[in-house]
Amino acid sequence: MQKDLALIIEDDPQLSLVYEEAVKTSGYAVVERITDGNAAIARLKPVAPALVVLDLNLPNIGGPEILSSIRAQSRLRDTRVILTSAEARRAGELNDLVDILLIKPVPFAMLCDIAARLRPAG
Numbered sequence: 001m002q003k004d005l006a007l008i009i010e011d012d013p014q015l016s017l018v019y020e021e022a023v024k025t026s027g028y029a030v031v032e033r034i035t036d037g038n039a040a041i042a043r044l045k046p047v048a049p050a051l052v053v054l055d056l057n058l059p060n061i062g063g064p065e066i067l068s069s070i071r072a073q074s075r076l077r078d079t080r081v082i083l084t085s086a087e088a089r090r091a092g093e094l095n096d097l098v099d100i101l102l103i104k105p106v107p108f109a110m111l112c113d114i115a116a117r118l119r120p121a122g
Helices: 013-025 037-044 063-072 088-092 108-118
Strands: 002-009 030-034 049-055 080-085 100-103
Touching: 002 013, 002 037, 013 030, 013 049, 013 108, 030 037, 037 063, 049 063, 049 108, 063 080, 080 088, 080 108, 088 100, 100 108
Parallel strands: 002 030, 002 049, 049 080, 080 100
Antiparallel strands: none
16 A cells, blocks of 8 residues: 555546545655546556545446445555545445445645644654
8 A cells, every 4th residue: 555645536627636635635645646546546546546536426337336446355454544525315325335434525734634633654
């Protein structure tokens, strides 16, 4: 696992920038933004991020499929996942598979705090 790597998988450009800044503020040195489900699956093949901030609804491959892929891979077992969505009921169905579920709009300070708490020690 790359303890300083966080992936922001969010198709809204403004939200992805806000999430990136929040995660950087929380101490992650490398933050990559991904706007498409296919690109997310491809990027997760060679890397094991410490944190993934994952939107539920994405183009091509949705958040639930990406989450299933993360949880199915033993090399990603330590990857922490924050799921974000405006669809509380649908997102709630995935609550057992994520570390934190946040309903949009997500306050900047809240994401900073949660990302910091999920950051690996060391």
